[in-house]
Amino acid sequence: MNPRPPPRLLLGAALLYWGAATGRPVVGLILAMVVEAAHWTRLRWDFDDAAHIRAWQISAVTAGLALVMLWIDDAPLMAAPRLLGWFPALLLPLQFVQSYGLRHDMSIRVFSFFTRKQRASKHGYVPDPARGKFNFGHVYLVAVLVAATPIWKMPDFPLQVPCLAVLAAWALIGSRRCRWHHVAALAVLALGIGWVGQFGLDRAYQWVNSGWYRNRGLNQHPSHFRTMIGKLGEIKQSGDIVWRLRTGAGSPVPTHLRLFAYNRYRGGFWSNLQTQDDRIPTAPRLSNEYRLTLTDDFGPVEYVENANASRYYKLRRPPAEAPMPDGPVFSIRGRVENESPVPLPGSAAELHGFDVYSFEANPVGTVVIFPKAPVVEGEVRWNAGGSRESPPWEETDLWIDDNERPALAKVLTDLRLAEKSDLRSKLAIVKRFFDGFEYSLYNTIQAPRVGDPKDNTAITKFLTTTRRGHCEYFATAACLLLREAGIPTRYAVGYTVAERDARRGEWVIRGKHAHAWTRVWDSQSGTWLDFDPTPSAWMDLEAGSGGLFQPISDFFRRTSEDFNLWRAKPGNTAIVAASLLGLGGLGLVFIMRRLWRSKRIVNGRRRTKENDPRANLTPLRRLESLAEKRLGPRGDGEPFARWLHGLTPLLGDPAPLDEALEIHQRLRFDPVPPPHADTGRLAELTKLLERHIKNAPRR
Template sequence: MNTPPGLLGAALLFWGWQTGLVLFAALMALLLEGSRAVAWRWDLSRSDFNRVSDLCTLAFLGMAVYVFATSAATPAVIGILQWNPLTLFPLVAAQAYSVAGKVDVGALFLLRRGKGAEERGRPRRTIDLSYAYGALCILSASAANSRSPWFYVGMCLLSAWGLWSGRSRTCSPLVWGSLVLVIGGMGYGGHLALHQLQQALEDAIAADSDPSRNDTAIGQIGALKLSDRIVLRVEPTADARASLLLREASYNIYNASAWFAIDSGFSAVPPEADGTTWTLQGWTGLSKRIRVAVPLKRGKGMLAMPTGTLRIEGLPVLEMKRNRLGAVKVAEGPGLITYTAWFRPSGSPAGPPHEADVKVPKSEAPVISRIAAELGLASHSPREALRTVAAFFQQNFRYSTFLGARKPPLAPLEDFFLRSRSGHCEYFATATVLLLRAAGIPARYATGYSVQEFSRFENMYIVRARHAHAWAQAYIDGIWQDFDTTPAVWVTIEQQAASWWEPLSDLWSWGAFRFQQWRWSAREGGVTPHLGWLLVPLIAILVWKLRARKRVARVGTEHTPVQLVRTFPGEDSAFYLIEERLTELGYVRYPWEPLARWMQRIEAMPQGLVSTDSLHALVSLHYRYRFDPRGISAAEHEALTSNVQAWLAHHQTRTGGHPHA
């Protein structure tokens, strides 16, 4: 390995620290750095390296299949990146304990495993994986996303350690170290600024349509049809019951058949120490609880929970935000979340009334004022007003999802109050909110789901898309309370609209749900943390086979002298003989100095001892042989060798004082 002693081991330990795979990292670091202490090496052939590489490929593919089967696409890619140092370790270890100390390129690329190079008389290309593997360890450590400044510190220290040996000797260590500190500080500040810019752009572009706006079907003609698809499940507990309302969002402004949430910006909710418990309001411990299972699309979504929810437990997400109206959204979570919501049945004290909570739109004010006057709401106490409004809708209105084939001449709400007196939940909720406001009671429009169907097959409450519901929230005695005036018959009507294939789709949904449960629970525990141990027997078998074939060579013994041969193109160039002769004559080349610049420096020296007239052409030919993928022809190679020999013969007898370069 051409890395500084200890660097690769430190990179592995850093990776293990960040990803939680400390035991694996410690063993791997011990094996790799231990290769510097032992005196023996394996004389591995190209086919041996190919077999080790194939083992790494199989391990990588097996891991990829498992991770993609148990994670969504983005977490799967991140998981694979975290495990990469482990899957590639056998190949790096084979290099560390091999005689050559490098890996044939054919082991990495199948197309390079042919014999074309040998047939052309050129050596096979090899590569040292040490630095690349160290960089991979740092990259894989970043996939853990620890979001700690210590990661950046560790990355900078490892990078500086690796660059130290290749620094220019003309630069003092103090200046070099200062530059590294300045660059590291600028990089850290830049990444913080970039993160803040990303958040600002996301906040500016993000379409928070659910919590800030709700377009209703008020005024639309025809039948309102919703899907039988199951959107969430509620486990049967003592506090879970039919008719329980799970709210996703609340709104306070109504205009043109749409509800909006104003002055409702989201603020972050910090988790507790365990990372899965979130306190939304004052927690007293005296409350009821339900357990909800719901899928997240791309790891984010709105939480459905009872009004008055105080605390959420067992929610494995990285981010939670809440607005003043009580809507809660989460991000960076798994594909399926199952959480416990602790709630106060009496309601929620959060979010005191705003002036928008008592505002009636001018377009709806005439009909709302008329109905409120007919009911005498102004003379009632808040609770009497609630009873009056509830009785008004129950006795005089009916539930319907069919709104006629023609648009009525009146405005939608006016037609609902004065002519049709039928509609779906959005009509009842909107009308109720505006009537309560006319009575001086702060009210909001809420949307979410109604828990009403129990599945004996699943032994759970299932909530379908057609169970989506809207209702009012009234601010009474300092608490926001749910107030649903939609006739209870809506449950039966929606059930009658179920499709004949609903049992089959439910069976499919149940199977998918169970698979998702296994998929995401495996991510939290299961066998995933132990996948690395599966490589141990495979590596042991490979080592045993290599040893059984007697390919072990002892470095420094009289039986198997080790000769490391240069194998990459151009390293056998005859021009290196000129470089050695110039060094003997005192023209020392700096480690960082290109050959062309070296020649110019020699020419600029007074009383030079050598002739550089022919060296420029030789340098050009040497560069082509060394770096051009096409190489040089046989004739050019012969010309390079003969001209070098001629130059050496001419300068073999040149003597004189050695200049100091």
């Protein structure tokens, strides 16, 4: 524990750096000024343990409130790291108390309710009150440096790690004795480590951003989708609410809401391509660069502003010349991020009332959102003719991997699908065929062994031997089967609308309602149709598992979303801001008032006359800073003379030091100093000693 404060200006520099690194330069500057001004002003308070505890409580309560607000704002997972970024501001009360207090240390007991209780009770014995004292400045410094290192986003500040290293080195050196060549060596080392660290951080960021974080929890992307086909184990899905739907009275509700669509299947891996292209990887693993370039096929969704004040995003295609039928409407509400896919029915036509910057869509019908707020709500008009999806491309929407063909052909022959000419009858046969299969969330089919051409593919095994699987098997198998029969298909991933919350009059979509099905091209009507080959019993299997905490989780989810929406409304934003500012302002005024009343101006001159021992300085005190570099700091209770005696080994001749100390002691502690003990001689000796110490070799 170090009761000495960090070196001057270090905290200020760290705060400025924090401001620069986190994009809050003004806040950083203000904090730095508040902290460093303590060195230049004479304003002080006599803060005791109670004041330290109060400051800690203020910090803790503020942090708690901030955490709640951040949690409402964003996913709970991100609230804690974002709170970390505000540490310098949150811990300011404690640092203020330390900087402007008369004491230079803080007891560790301040931070523990239980130790305080124990101390207050009669039997609570604390072995050593001196133990556990430290200067909060060091903690604050660490907190500032940690807060300035956002691990969850790309550092905007180019010199992040080098700056961090220099500041850390400054702090380390400041607390030790000063030696310049050590400083230089440390700085070089710090810079070296700094650059390496920066490079590592960049790479880590790229890795995180390209895969894991971006598709957090979904492992899906508009351009590719890794299914569970060919993998063993049970599929588990979250019961948390993802979206909520409302319809007008009597309006129908869509059964399938699509997030993504894909058109190319190989080895358990669906991807999305417009043309036959060799870029498709053979292994179900894409490099990061490839993943990012595949999103190029997105284009903005047309925004329509009519004179009659109806403004919406238009998903119909091609642009309808003739008046379209008014389809049914439902409203949808949920939490999104940038580029989140929006669950929409395949026949979605218009998007009304969303608070967004824009929507973008790709030719296979995936629509992503660029929201203005973390929670969005809007209305969707569907079943109104037309669709944004492009007509089938022969080369991709009919493409089948060669190793799947034999089984498909055999099944097709058995089904005698070619005998029917009508699409509906063909679909009915396929549906009936799959109704004989068993739905299971427990995967037993294994992907073919690598390098064994005789081993059957997962889909072949599904169709011919096991006849058991989950929706991805059904959807994929149906897709390929219909393609084999010459019908263009696409693979759709999304949710089914199955749970009705009658009390609130809404439909609830949970993570476990995720589903996969097939989009089938109807050449007669020129539209894509939803075709769900999975036996309808699958919902029963999913419905049961709710969990004990599901209602609580639902409640928080609903409350947080609803509050977010309420807050985002123009009038309410002002109310929230005003009430927060009002409450914060009141608290601040209250604290400032109390502080102003209890302030103390540490007056240099008056102190000198009365009780400051420096009033009786002798010239020998000038040696103090020089000696400190050689001997380390003098303890509170260490007599000056004994401390300076430590210099004896450095000096060739101890006589001047002894004489100087004798005169010093006489001047200081002899109430009746004899006339021969003069300050002039001591000043002379001090100069001599200064020279000697400077010239003395360093140990």
